[in-house]
Amino acid sequence: MTAARVRAWLLRGWVALVMGFLMLPVVVIALASFSRTSYLTVPPRGLTLRWFAAVLGDPEYVHAIVFSVVLALVATIGSLGAGVAASFALLRRRVAGGAGVAALLNAPLVFPGVVVGVALLQFYAMVHLNGTLAGLALAHMVITVPYVVRAVTASLQGIDPELEHAARVLGASGPVAFFTVTLPLIRPGVAAGALFSFIVSFDNVPVSIFLLGAGQTTLPVKIFTAIEYGVDPSIAAVSTMLIVLTGVGLAVAERWIGFHRFV
């Protein structure tokens, strides 16, 4: 049995190493954001919160954060509507060529992000949608809808269609039966889809970067361009804020809906 013991410990050791590798850049950024020095250094020298104050006092960063949140909310609401309806249709209605439609809905995730970005850059220039919130939200929805469809479909597959059918037999109209019976039952899938959608939109760079107008920026694009100009601790500070928010959000989602089932 000793050989099995050794194998088990070797495996655990490897898992610990890989987890360390995965967390390494996260830890480094978090540490660097507290350094008193005006350049990036790890381990941090001294301890200060001034880089956090610098970010929150910088109107450019604040605008970028607000714009990103608004854009992600619009994209999420829009993709929830389109995505829930689509996955319901694909699973509960007879649609000729449903598999093809499902594959088509997923296509924007298969295509390289940069290709979707430049294609929309050219198209929006023609139809004068570049630099508009509506244009950006539509572009983001194209890549967030597949996430909603996948999460909602996973939930919907676990629900007996007879429940909604029973509500119809008892006199509920189609929409009433859907909203009072089915929708509450697939709430975990809708919540997971919404979370994915928000994060994917909030994080997007390859599509956003081609479509933003002058003076317009999202938070990740702002960080991206800031890094290209030169690295300083305020970038680490705003990154640390995102790390904390993501961590808390993920922990809450796991407790609330068992998020790992949807990934």
Add this chain to the structure above:
Amino acid sequence: MKPGSGWRLLAPALLLLLIAFVVPVGMMVPTSLRPYVPLVGITGGFTARHYTRLVTDSYYLEIIGRTLALGLTVTCATLVIGYPVAFFLARTRSRGRNWLTILVVFPLMLNLVVRTFGWIALLAQNGLVNQALQALGVVDGPVKLLFNFAGLLIGLTHIFLPFMVLVLIGAIQNIPRDVEDAARVLGASWGSAFLRVTLPLSAPGILSGSILVFVLTISALVTPRLLGGPTYQVMSTLIYDEFLSRLNWPAGSAQSLLLTAMVLALVYLSGRLARRAGAHA
């Protein structure tokens, strides 16, 4: 139930797809065939020049080759590093399992720019990796780890490792533990039970995980741009510059369509391979 009700429910998603994806991508085809004159812009007429240059000009061939080489090495690295982790997470019965899975998912959910930024701090001339290597006496002076193949390989491996692990977890979970036990009972050593039973049965997962990571790697823009800078180009950063700096949209469109064709060919081939494997099983 009316037969049309399914399509009515699909209409918003399909309409969105049409105006913000199908038409814009389709329009790149005619653009890619337009002549481009520097300082003048896109002119009338048609030319296949942007495509012929992509497959004959050594500058472009080097970038295409580099992109594919990165895809291949990142895929192998994530597979080798990730398989044992996926095996552990798929087989362990410990209660910490779900939280460990969440720990793998966490970097995926974290902003890509932020993750890449961490690697800039780590891989810089005076970064932590170089400090550690020198302290350990592995190297004498700082090693160049940014703006070259090594930097991109490390960064992209980190970024795409969670995808590989998640796909492999699913595949390994689908293998009944009994078949491994049966092999052991019949006298196979752990090593040969793993090599001749578990590993072949997880082949579909290895295939789909590898295709996923390869496709994501050759499509990646943010990480190659930040770790490779404007000089160490891959296909996606080339497209980025063609559209935003050089404003040569026809050439950029041709490059975009070539990259897309490569991605779609891979996805199609993997689908066929998976079906063939399924038919034989």
